[in-house]
Amino acid sequence: MATTPPLCDFGWPAADFTLPGTDGRHHALSDIRGPKGMLLMFICNHCPYVIAVRDRIVRDARDLEKLGIGVAAICSNDAESHPADSFDNMVKFAADAGFPFPYLHDADQSVARAYNAACTPDFFGFNADLQLQYRGRLDASRARPAKADVRRDLFEAMREIAETGLGPPEQIASMGCSIKWKAA
Template identity: 75%
Template sequence: MAAVPPVCDFDWPAPDFTLPATDGQTYRLADLAGPKGTLVMFICNHCPYVLAVIDRIIRDAKELQAMGIGVAAICSNDATSHPADSFENMGKMATAKGVPFPYLHDEDQSVARAYDAVCTPDFFGFNADGRLQYRGRLDASRGQAGPEDLRRDLFEAMKQVAETGRGPAEQVPSMGCSIKWK
């Protein structure tokens, strides 16, 4: 069953974290922050909603990074019940897809709980002050990728955050597989 996160709680402060990444490094939120904002995404390896749009996520991440937005993805799923989401398999996917951002492992699920993450994908777009400005969808794709000409909701919102420090007033929530809790 699909899960849908709540609407954006504007100006909610980004919770700090320290997590290992598939590139062998450990990152804190401050290490990932960009001069114009930060995008934290909860994704995983097995979710059909993520797999349908992972190439679009990568495309948008690259373009947002060029605008000064820091980007990171976090997998918080229980790898015991969903072995495809193990740290080892995260690394394989990051390499195979050429993921241009740190892919972090939240093994104890504390970061997902701190963010109140609901589904994969779940997007949290913060401004340069670390205040939430976007909690919406990537685009109108659902369990499969929609047409290439869909409005790029996440990209447009984070571009606005980079330019003005504020996200759009109207946001459509993301939808995806529920976080697989332990």
């Protein structure tokens, strides 16, 4: 079922974490942040919305890193109910996609809860002071192939954040599959 997260809570501070990555290392928030900001993406391996934009996420991550934006993706889905999102499958997914950023496993879902993540993909764009400035969509395509001239909403917002420290006041929410929460 498609879910839309809330829009940006401007100035909200990034919550600290340390998570294992598919590269065999542990990554902390301080390792990911770049000199101009940080992009955290909550994604998963099986979501058709993520699969549809995976190549554009990789493209935008590479372009954002050139602007001084640190990038990481986090999978918080319950791998027991959704085995496609297991850590082993995350390793394969990251390798197949050629992720140029850490892909982190939030097995206990504490990071997703701290960020109030709602769906995959859910994008959190922070400025250099790690204050939230963007929580919107990648682009208008959603789970469809993008037209060649589609506006790169996430990239443009993060470029603005890198240049000014502030995100755009008008943002359109992302849409994707709901986070697969563990049973209480």
